[in-house]
Amino acid sequence: MRVEDTGENSVIAWFADKASVEVNESVVATCRNLEQSMGDTIIDLVPSYASLLVVFDPFKTHHAEVHEWLSAAFESINPTETITKVIELPVLYGEAYGPDIKRIADNAGITEFQVAQLHQSIEYRVYAIGFAPGFAYLGEIDLKLATPRLEIPRQNVPKGAVAIADRQTAVYPSESPGGWNLIGLCPTRLIDPTEKLPMPIAVGDWVRFIEIDEAQYLNLGGEL
Amino acid sequence: MLKVLPGFKIIQAGPQSVLQDDGRFGYQRLGFANGGPLDAESYYWAQRLCGNNTTATAIEILLGGVVLEALADTVIAITGAEMPVTINGERISLWQSHRINTGDKLEVGFTSVGLRSYLAVSGGFNVPDILGSSATVIRDEIGGLDGKALQVGQLLNINNQLSHKILMLAKSSRPKIKASSAGGAAEIELRLLPGYQFERFPEEKRQLFFSSTFRVSNRCDRMGYCLNGPDVSSGVSSLLSEGICHGAVQVPPDGQPIVLLNDRQTIGGYPKLGSVVSCDTGKLAQCGPGSRIRFSKISVRQAHSEILLASERRERTLLISLNS
Structure with missing residues (x-):
């Protein structure tokens, strides 16, 4: 782990140059330990693929002390204490709901049904959350499904759109512009700022997708 | 009541x-x-x-x-x-x-x-x-x-x-507000704490960054201020997305720096030179397109004591009472 000052009240810790489950696990464990040790001196913690940004209250601590806390948090990681949480997200797959699924199927030389099967065949890790509130970057998808971003992003991607870009997949938590390839719709509400726990998913969790039909989708509160 | x-x-x-x-x-x-x-x-x-x-x-x-x-x-x-x-x-x-x-x-x-x-x-x-x-x-x-x-x-x-x-x-x-909404106003200086990928920018690009005058472009809002000036690109290709602190100066492949402000996105993968101290981002936010911007370096110790000092100075400032 390498720690460097980034701003007047922030430091970043880098855990590796490449992301992997192990590296991201260190990020999450360090983040968890740091919450205990730093308490209310923390303003924001931003875990990502292989890094952790720590924003601190400059009236309560300073850079050097945060460096010490980070080292201690990293060194006291207990690998047997891994907490694994799996969240299941239902998906209504198909061209009527995700207009890019056919192209992905054609490019891979498989059927749309097989795209949906492959997408459900892996438990994905939440590596980072960002871009928009509640947007979780999940990886990695089967190589057959890997598809570059659209050259021209869409102006409006619907809320709940299940999408693919390169080796990653995600669900758009709200309507927004976006350049990912769409394969279906998820009825689960992923972000609700009026709730005490605004998001059911955190960095370090695992996500599994499960196919549903249109009736189930509507029953679960999905909109068409 | x-x-x-x-x-x-x-x-x-x-x-x-x-x-x-x-x-x-x-x-x-x-x-x-x-x-x-x-x-x-x-x-x-x-x-x-x-x-x-x-x-x-x-x-x-x-x-x-x-x-x-x-x-x-x-x-x-x-x-x-x-x-x-x-x-x-x-x-x-x-x-x-x-x-x-x-x-x-x-x-x-x-x-x-x-x-x-x-x-x-x-x-x-x-x-x-x-x-x-x-x-x-x-x-x-x-x-x-x-x-x-x-x-x-x-x-x-x-x-x-x-x-x-x-x-x-x-x-x-x-506070002294210098910049005019019509542009063409006095130059302001932003103090940058070098950090993030600073060391990965070529030496001549770093020198160019501190010796040049940039102008605020038309793309300036609560997310960030895009500046126009010489190309200070890093040559570093893509990075893994990482947390972006307030005031971070990111440089996309076009070489034109962006100072990221309060409504910035929380993570991103463009190389960054460091971050501008908050006393100075407040001044930047008063600058409209065309304003002239220069950067200087500040150390981490100075940047931290600057916050504490500014806060103490504000708190001990007494307001003038105009009636009783």
Whole structure:
């Protein structure tokens, strides 16, 4: 782990140059330990693929002390204490709901049904959350499904759109512009700022997708 | 006594007026931007002048053009960019609190120097907290009345607070706002704490960055300020997305730096040179397109003591009482 000052009240810790489950696990464990040790001196913690940004209250601590806390948090990681949480997200797959699924199927030389099967065949890790509130970057998808971003992003991607870009997949938590390839719709509400726990998913969790039909989708509160 | 009262009706909303408290903290890990006032110092003084705690909700007004009708007898103060302000057609001073009565019309004209001003009211505007804050972040559709800029016809509630003394901030204590909304104004200097990928930028690009004058482009808003100038690109290709601190200076492949502000996205993968201290991002936020920007270096120790010093200086500054 390498720690460097980034701003007047922030430091970043880098855990590796490449992301992997192990590296991201260190990020999450360090983040968890740091919450205990730093308490209310923390303003924001931003875990990502292989890094952790720590924003601190400059009236309560300073850079050097945060460096010490980070080292201690990293060194006291207990690998047997891994907490694994799996969240299941239902998906209504198909061209009527995700207009890019056919192209992905054609490019891979498989059927749309097989795209949906492959997408459900892996438990994905939440590596980072960002871009928009509640947007979780999940990886990695089967190589057959890997598809570059659209050259021209869409102006409006619907809320709940299940999408693919390169080796990653995600669900758009709200309507927004976006350049990912769409394969279906998820009825689960992923972000609700009026709730005490605004998001059911955190960095370090695992996500599994499960196919549903249109009736189930509507029953679960999905909109068409 | 009522705790909350109807305070103002919006007759004209201006190009972008947004309710802001000091910001939404602790939720960047879920992708929520901090929001909060871009010029935190002017915001602070507006609160002090109204006798409020310094995290109360005020309106950040971009460029002016706001007309409000008072629905209660209260006290207001406006700080920040220079602009003509009247109550019932009579000119009032900025950096000072004023009594306003039910039925009075408050008109905020267009800015002549600077871009953003802060309208505070005694007790603060009453806005429901979402994730601990009233701060409006339009991109996240959160905060304020409905996650958007203020609209004509909306009613603004205020927290009832017994009206207090009329106060003024001495001229010598006011922040110096240099930049003109018309551009072409004095150059401002931004102090950068080198960090992130600073060492990975080629030496000549780093020298060029500190020795050149940049101009604020047309793409400048609450998310960030895109600057135009010499190409200072790093040659570093893609990075893994990582947390972006306030004031971070990122350089996309086109070599044109972007200073990221309160509504920035929380993670990103462009190489960054470091970050501008918050005292200086407040000055930048008063600069319109065409303004001239230079960068200098600041050490981490200086940057940290700068925050503490600025805060101490503000807290020990006494306001001048204009009546008893």
